[in-house]
């Protein structure tokens with residue numbers, strides 16, 4: 601029988617093999633932080649209907665540790681609250697595919713002690729990886745609704761990361777209370793980098809964010825904050 605630890609080790613090794621270069625700190629974070637406590641339920645799509653798939657259901661653990669995005673909220677209805685028959689609508693929150701998370705975390709180059717802001721808490725899994733890399737007391741994460749952040753806060757605490765700050769609010773304004781940050785990562789797409797992120801990032805700090813207009817879509821920008829208050833960088837190479 602495959603245990604969650606076996607599945608996690610296999611996923612971390614698959615991520616390592618799939619990426620061109622990945623820092624050992626990022627791989628080690630995926631080996632140490634389990635994904636399953638953060639996704640007790642998510643949706644699978646059958647045509648236009650999204651049906652909840654819950655912990656204990658056939659194939660659930662395999663899906664959790666596949667390199668796939670897991671949709672956890674559809675039009676504001678969390679998979680944990682969904683009727684068995686499912687719901688219709690568009691995805692409004694998900695756990696990003698681990699391979700993409702790994703590449704974004706690698707680009708973010710988080711060191712122990714770095715103050716990190718994440719925009720788009722979602723399930724809290726990426727925040728947990730950030731806590732492992734930077735130290736939980738250095739991580740602030742923001743999402744739109746109380747439903748999402750309350751669940752993520754509870755799961756982060758369960759994983760030993762109670763010191764992380766988890767806030768509801770519009771990530772476009774960053775989180776001024778915890779500023780300045782050495783690293784800022786967005787897991788939702790933005791059309792342009794909000795001025796508040798530049799204001800709240802230290803000079804020489806890094807900002808990693810998908811530039812696009814859909815949930816998780818677009819090309820991922822990796823920018824360095826410049827002394828003149830702007831930022832410059834590159835897009836990550838991904839198909």
Ligand SMILES: C[S@@+](CC[C@H](N)C(=O)[O-])C[C@H]1O[C@@H](n2cnc3c(N)ncnc32)[C@H](O)[C@@H]1O
Pocket residue numbers: 692693694695696719720721722723724725726727742743744745748769770771772787788815816
């Ligand atoms: C891909 S999901 C999050 C993945 C998450 N980091 C994880 O590990 O599960 C993107 C998240 O961004 C959030 N989001 C979108 N726009 C936002 C905004 N303006 N402010 C804060 N959160 C936002 C969505 O609610 C969604 O939960």
